Amino acid sequence: MLRFLAVVLNSGGGVVRDAKTDEIQIKELGEFESKELAIDNACAQLKCEHITKGVIVRGNHTGGFMICDTQEFAEL
Numbered sequence: 001m002l003r004f005l006a007v008v009l010n011s012g013g014g015v016v017r018d019a020k021t022d023e024i025q026i027k028e029l030g031e032f033e034s035k036e037l038a039i040d041n042a043c044a045q046l047k048c049e050h051i052t053k054g055v056i057v058r059g060n061h062t063g064g065f066m067i068c069d070t071q072e073f074a075e076l
Contacts, residue, residue, distance in 0.1 A: 001031040004038035005073050006046065006065035009055070015076070016063075024076060027065070039067050 008016040008025040016025045027046070032038040039050050048056035048064055057064035068076075 001033055002035075002038075002069040002071075003031050004029040004035070004042075004067060004069050006042050006056075006067055007073065007076065009057075009064045009066055011061050011063045013055075015066075024073075026073070029067070035067065035069065038069075042067050 006027040006029055008027070010016050017023060018025055029038055029042055029045070032041065035054060039054055039056065042048065042065065043050055043056055046056065046058075046065060048058050050056050054067040055064060056067065
């Protein structure tokens with residue numbers, strides 16, 4: 001099982017950072033057996049639609065999330 005996170009993206013697709021700490025904003029998703037299961041759960045939990053390669057978006061160009069495991073997140 002891998003631990004997955006949702007990295008917050010702005011409407012232009014850029015990574016959102018905290019204004020004070022400059023840390024990347026994330027939402028914890030939990031542990032899943034595969035990335036596909038994490039993506040499905042994130043879509044339901046965050047009310048988004050999967051568009052490609054772990055990127056899920058909210059409607060009306062209001063941003064979205066990039067789903068990644070903790071190892072992928074460390075590379076950001």
